[in-house]
Amino acid sequence: MSTIDRRTLLIATGALACVGSAHGHGEPKHPNTGAPVAKEQQPWGIAGEARRATRTVDLRMLDSMRFVPDRLAVKLGQTLRLRIRNTGAVLHELVIGTPAALDEHAALMLRFPDMQHDEPWMAHVPPGKTGEIVWTFNRAGEFAFACLIAGHYQAGMAGRISVRAA
Structure with a gap:
């Protein structure tokens, strides 16, 4: 695992432990309060703005x-609206x-199935x-998506995202 991925995971894990308003997997997501989404660059992109979405994927x-x-x-550089x-x-x-970040998060979910988190990705x-993610893919590469609820990822609930220059 790269140093950046390890650092991102450690920061995210620490932040998750401190968040009081996040929810566990057993609870429905809270309605959007209209608060702006935190735009923090990740190795796989950054939170996008719905008005800038150029494509919707169901x-x-x-x-x-x-x-x-x-x-x-x-x-x-494309911003996608993922309608799930x-x-x-x-x-x-x-x-x-x-893939490495998802593997690590999945391992944590097995150990702590009630772990609370709510991130824009x-x-x-x-x-x-139905849920939605609006994401800007501003990094080229091979990425992934998955269901990290304990047992789901291990059963193969995952997919691939290939981001290439236009």
Whole structure:
């Protein structure tokens, strides 16, 4: 794992421990309060602005532990609106990151299944509901998305994002 990924994970883990208004996986996401999204550069991009989204991608979360589609091709600099529908009967989430960051977060989720977090690169979606992430992919590379609820990632609930120059 790179030093940047390790540093990002340590900072995120520490921040998560201090956040009192975040929610656990067992609770529905709080409604948007209109507060601005924290725009912190990540190795896989930065939170985007809905008005700047140039493409909407509809994703479905299935109880067979799959995303449909499970592969996305994105142009470098593109802002996507990911509209995520949970068609299953259990809670799912979508978390964007590097494969290494997702692996580490998944391991933490196995140890601490009630860990609380709410970041702009993740959406928790109750059964039958729809969530959304608006993300600007301003870094080229191979990234991933996954459901990190304990057992879901391990069952294969993940996908790939390929970000290339236009």
